[in-house]
Amino acid sequence: MRKDIKSIDDITPDMYDELNAEIEKDFDEGCHGNCSSCSSDCGEPEFPKYAKRLYAVAGGKGGTGKSTVTAVLAVALVKRGLTVGVLDADIPGSTLPHLFGAEPGVEKKNDKMLPKPLPSGVKLLSFNLISEDLKEPVLWTTPDTSNVVSYFYTGGAWDGLDVILVDMPSGAGDVPLNLFTSFPVDGTIIVTEPGELAVIPTQRYIALASMLMSTPVAYVENKALAESCVSDGLYTLSPRCVKVAIPLSAELSALGSEGKIADALVPELDPVVDLIVNAVASKK
Numbered sequence: 001m002r003k004d005i006k007s008i009d010d011i012t013p014d015m016y017d018e019l020n021a022e023i024e025k026d027f028d029e030g031c032h033g034n035c036s037s038c039s040s041d042c043g044e045p046e047f048p049k050y051a052k053r054l055y056a057v058a059g060g061k062g063g064t065g066k067s068t069v070t071a072v073l074a075v076a077l078v079k080r081g082l083t084v085g086v087l088d089a090d091i092p093g094s095t096l097p098h099l100f101g102a103e104p105g106v107e108k109k110n111d112k113m114l115p116k117p118l119p120s121g122v123k124l125l126s127f128n129l130i131s132e133d134l135k136e137p138v139l140w141t142t143p144d145t146s147n148v149v150s151y152f153y154t155g156g157a158w159d160g161l162d163v164i165l166v167d168m169p170s171g172a173g174d175v176p177l178n179l180f181t182s183f184p185v186d187g188t189i190i191v192t193e194p195g196e197l198a199v200i201p202t203q204r205y206i207a208l209a210s211m212l213m214s215t216p217v218a219y220v221e222n223k224a225l226a227e228s229c230v231s232d233g234l235y236t237l238s239p240r241c242v243k244v245a246i247p248l249s250a251e252l253s254a255l256g257s258e259g260k261i262a263d264a265l266v267p268e269l270d271p272v273v274d275l276i277v278n279a280v281a282s283k284k
């Protein structure tokens with residue numbers, strides 16, 4: 001239950017304890033698409049597992065390069081022979097169609113949206129592919145936005161893919177909460193950048209993802225400076241979490257701006273690519 005804020009003393013981290021308990025209960029009782037490990041006889045799960053693996057590419061701070069990393073990773077996975085879908089969960093801040101230079105338009109078959117096959121081989125679903133006017137503000141409440149993101153999953157023809165990457169909006173809120181509690185997420189790929197300003201939002205996000213069992217499986221320190229290295233010890237990450245650093249690169253940024261992100265080569269991401277390729281192979 002939401003409570004009214006009437007004084008500064010009302011603002012505390014645990015002020016929505018009841019709400020947090022509800023979220024955790026929803027998560028515990030919710031469907032995560034893992035029918036093999038579930039005893040419920042529910043018939044069709046609302047959020048079935050369409051792909052062998054689904055990862056959220058996410059982080060607490062805006063502008064760190066989540067969408068860029070999602071796009072580069074998706075193309076690298078296709079080059080390793082996987083079938084890859086990308087779900088753009090950032091409705092108001094959608095950038096993936098621009099990064100890929102994708103033309104608008106999404107086809108439908110049997111009432112399902114067909115993720116748009118791009119020349120790179122990646123299949124993309126994004127609000128910006130269906131929006132009629134990209135300059136119009138998106139005047140939706142956050143629960144509505146979250147519903148649309150859910151529909152991009154349940155109403156998309158994702159079946160049979162090896163991997164789905166979900167490009168998340170920055171920070172917490174309804175979209176990540178809904179996604180982490182109902183989508184069959186196999187793990188989170190945290191994207192952050194060097195610098196003090198990123199530390200607290202990143203820490204909070206790692207804690208959120210871990211609490212909702214979407215544990216960080218990879219940590220990407222993007223826009224790393226020449227003397228920077230992956231921030232070992234700064235964050236509470238599992239020893240099994242793969243850590244990589246991508247250098248600050250004017251060329252990478254330019255390729256994204258020009259809609260040519262599929263041409264970008266980022267070998268620093270190879271350990272993350274290997275992790276996903278191996279995870280998919282273990283599902284065969």
Ligand SMILES: Nc1ncnc2c1ncn2[C@@H]1O[C@H](COP(=O)(O)OP(=O)(O)OP(=O)(O)O)[C@@H](O)[C@H]1O
Nearest residue numbers: 062063064065066067068170223247248249253256
């Ligand atoms: N390694 C890099 N070097 C230089 N610029 C980069 C790098 N990675 C991303 N960028 C640039 O940083 C900006 C933000 O990138 P991007 O949109 O991918 O971030 P984001 O985390 O998805 O942002 P948002 O929080 O708004 O979703 C873009 O201009 C992009 O070109």
Ligand SMILES: [Mg+2]
Nearest residue numbers: 066067090095
């Ligand atoms: Mg983004």
